[in-house]
Amino acid sequence: MRMSGADIVLECLKLEGVDIFWGYPGGVVLPFYDRLPSHPEVKHVLVRHEQAAAHAADAYARVSGKVGVCLATSGPGATNLVTGITNAMMDSVPMVVITGNVTRTLLGRDGFQEADITGITLPITKHNYLVMHAADLAYTFKEAFYIANSGRKGPVLIDIPKDVFIEEAEFEYPDTVSIRGYKPTESKAVDVAQVKRAARVIDEAQKPVILAGHGVIQSEGGTAALRQFAEKAQIPVLTTLLGIGGISEDHVLSYGFMGMHGMYWANMAAVEADVVIGVGMRFDDRAMGRFADFNTKAKIVHIDIDPAEIGKNFVTHAPILGDVAQVLDLLTPEIAQATHGDWLRWIDSVREEHPSLKMPDTTELTPQFVIREIFEATKGEAIIVTGVGQHQMWAGQHYMFRHPRRWVSSGGLGTMGFEVPAAMGAQAARPDLEVWSIAGDGGFQMTLQELATIVDQKQPIKFAIMNNGFLGMVRQWQELFYRDNLVDVHISQPDFVKLADAYGIRALRIDDKTDVASAIAEARAHDGPFLLDFHVQEAGNVWPMVPAGASLLETVESADEVKV
Amino acid sequence: MAGREARSATLHTVIALVEDRPGVLNRVASLFRRRGFNIESLAVGHSETPGISRLTLVVDGANTVVEQVEKQLFKLIDVVKVADITHLPIVARELALVKVACTIANRADVIQIAQVFRADVVDVADMSVTIQVAGDEDKNDAFIELMEPYGIKELARTGRVALTRGIAEPTKVEEDEPEEVREFHAQAGRRPKKALPFVSD
Structure with missing residues (x-):
């Protein structure tokens, strides 16, 4: 059937099962928006800034497991997406990003609102396309969705000049994709020899430990496969920051997350282990501490879908290339049953001696206390979206996750301001679940314009701002590593309650511990968005901590232990 | 060296x-x-x-x-x-074009050295000769070094190109594009005969 490029794009989205996407109109995408009302099956959410469209699509993908889609116009619209695309790239989130560009004849001539977005996004996309003919659109979209959501997932950008939206072409959506240069790992059989070699290494282990990453959650059936694997040989499971939820945190083998602000006992277990089994993770510096000093005795088993991650940061003794569930389904029957009782008891004893999740001993209102209260109220069933900084670490520490895809946080890129637009995407993916956006007073001010979108969409998102008047994590570093020389970390803010009121959102300010539970109850009882402005203690830093560039062995639990 | x-x-x-x-x-x-x-x-x-x-x-x-x-x-x-x-056993070559300053007096010397290297004189002018030398980098380096005393006015070198020796073809595309994909690209004008309009690079 013959139709315009704009119609082809919308037909492609429908055939890929896209029912919602986030975007912002502008000159060159007008031919596309003109056709939108004719395709009511695809819902468009008008955001207030393109960065938010990308973050919303990103969070939607993390929570739903589907590909997130966003759209922006050329030039500034496209460049505003850059942070959001990079965020998805760093955390391997499947996304298809559509941008408009100037008419073909103006490309490369610095036309009004022209930006070389395929050039700009080269290093921050898994792949990108500039589509020069409407006849190429269908094929390109098929490839883009396939590339985004297979192998190591990631964002794919499609740049479409204005007149390609208008140009007519025959529309036929291909059934299959064949790309010579792209054969994702899961399409090939797992190497059985690799599995057997890894099983031997695991069977010989006295003190094995599993480091579970984002790949466990992204792999279909990954969390169940991980549990069975861990249970068979009674191997303790630590997660990375993005691996949180890969195993239920009340499981007896779950020992929390490791790394810079991970659990003390988790870091000690990682450096004391004789076999380290990385599952769907990339041995990132924030998780592993100083590479040279990370457990030099341990043998490393590494299960990952991306061949380039094998051996990138550490010498791997037994690599297994493949999708987490596919690999573990083969590996679990190969390993011997074991109990590792002494080893588990050793970690338990470290946990008793170094309880990392202590509540600060103060009458002041603390973020830790608030997050614990949110956890208690929601019984660990809510989706928790965070920004980046102290509140993010405290949320990771004090909220106990029982399910995958309920912890939505910017890991690799560390994007402040993620908390507001990501909450929109998370809520769109799971309208049936309660979504809490735990925000910092700094990050919240970066993207708070999206409160308007949330009101538009009638999304009952609950905001909990950990308002300490500081860029807390930066201050923590200035205190500890820059001789307490506080520079530009004291940040002013508007009255968030009045601000919320201006947007038509109900809000409360909370100063006392005793008011926290009732405020949370009131927010939960309200069937629309609600903002809680928690004026928490100004001081207070995140512990434990591995100072930047230090080894996990140097995990410290208070400021007194930090050597500058 | x-x-x-x-x-x-x-x-x-x-x-x-x-x-x-x-x-x-x-x-x-x-x-x-x-x-x-x-x-x-x-x-x-x-x-x-x-x-x-x-x-x-x-x-x-x-x-x-x-x-x-x-x-x-x-x-x-x-x-x-x-x-x-x-x-692997490979044949590797790079090509260099060297424009050497010379006078009538020493031109013959330069050409004689070129002959030893099986290099070709590709241009002769009043005050220079241009020599094309092909071989591995070490050979070309050695030739260029010998030309330096005469004065190198300009130098252009390609990068290395290489093929494996004999019948081994580790650098061949095994899987051809399926017919329908090739057809599709051709029909869509994605691989047109004439050059594409200016694109991002």
């Missing part, structure tokens, strides 16, 4: 077969820059397969992890095949 020998011991020859599409060189170059890979030389041209270009890279294993170069290259969607052929 000793330094050069030591260095060439760590040099790797890596072949990448890539889709002949706009922007592909940009993708490769961007990857190297971003990951801090040091490239000694890069040569690109058509391969035996239509629509596929052949990149020959020389990477110094002393300052770059060659395995990462291969793996990261292979992650690019437009890269069809990557092979480190350093440890």
Whole structure:
């Protein structure tokens, strides 16, 4: 059937099962928006800034497991997406990003609102396309969705000049994709020899430990496969920051997350282990501490879908290339049953001696206390979206996750301001679940314009701002590593309650511990968005901590232990 | 010379077969820059397969992890095949054009040295001769060194190109594009006869 490029794009989205996407109109995408009302099956959410469209699509993908889609116009619209695309790239989130560009004849001539977005996004996309003919659109979209959501997932950008939206072409959506240069790992059989070699290494282990990453959650059936694997040989499971939820945190083998602000006992277990089994993770510096000093005795088993991650940061003794569930389904029957009782008891004893999740001993209102209260109220069933900084670490520490895809946080890129637009995407993916956006007073001010979108969409998102008047994590570093020389970390803010009121959102300010539970109850009882402005203690830093560039062995639990 | 020998011991020859599409060189170059890979030389041209270009890279294993170069290259969607052929029997050549300053008095000396290197004189002018020398880098280095006393006015060198010896074809595209895909691209004008309009690179 013959139709315009704009119609082809919308037909492609429908055939890929896209029912919602986030975007912002502008000159060159007008031919596309003109056709939108004719395709009511695809819902468009008008955001207030393109960065938010990308973050919303990103969070939607993390929570739903589907590909997130966003759209922006050329030039500034496209460049505003850059942070959001990079965020998805760093955390391997499947996304298809559509941008408009100037008419073909103006490309490369610095036309009004022209930006070389395929050039700009080269290093921050898994792949990108500039589509020069409407006849190429269908094929390109098929490839883009396939590339985004297979192998190591990631964002794919499609740049479409204005007149390609208008140009007519025959529309036929291909059934299959064949790309010579792209054969994702899961399409090939797992190497059985690799599995057997890894099983031997695991069977010989006295003190094995599993480091579970984002790949466990992204792999279909990954969390169940991980549990069975861990249970068979009674191997303790630590997660990375993005691996949180890969195993239920009340499981007896779950020992929390490791790394810079991970659990003390988790870091000690990682450096004391004789076999380290990385599952769907990339041995990132924030998780592993100083590479040279990370457990030099341990043998490393590494299960990952991306061949380039094998051996990138550490010498791997037994690599297994493949999708987490596919690999573990083969590996679990190969390993011997074991109990590792002494080893588990050793970690338990470290946990008793170094309880990392202590509540600060103060009458002041603390973020830790608030997050614990949110956890208690929601019984660990809510989706928790965070920004980046102290509140993010405290949320990771004090909220106990029982399910995958309920912890939505910017890991690799560390994007402040993620908390507001990501909450929109998370809520769109799971309208049936309660979504809490735990925000910092700094990050919240970066993207708070999206409160308007949330009101538009009638999304009952609950905001909990950990308002300490500081860029807390930066201050923590200035205190500890820059001789307490506080520079530009004291940040002013508007009255968030009045601000919320201006947007038509109900809000409360909370100063006392005793008011926290009732405020949370009131927010939960309200069937629309609600903002809680928690004026928490100004001081207070995140512990434990591995100072930047230090080894996990140097995990410290208070400021007194930090050597500058 | 000793330094050069030591260095060439760590040099790797890596072949990448890539889709002949706009922007592909940009993708490769961007990857190297971003990951801090040091490239000694890069040569690109058509391969035996239509629509596929052949990149020959020389990477110094002393300052770059060659395995990462291969793996990261292979992650690019437009890269069809990557092979480190350093440890295979290969024929490797580079070409140099050297414009040497000379007078009527010493022109014969220059040409005589060129003949020893089986190099060709491709241009003769009043005050210079231009010599084309082909061979491995060491041979070309040695020739250029011998020309230096006369005065090198201009020098152009290609990167290394290499093929494996004999019937081994580790750098051949095994899987051809399916007929319907090729047909589709042709029909869609995606691989037109004439050049595409200006695109991002």
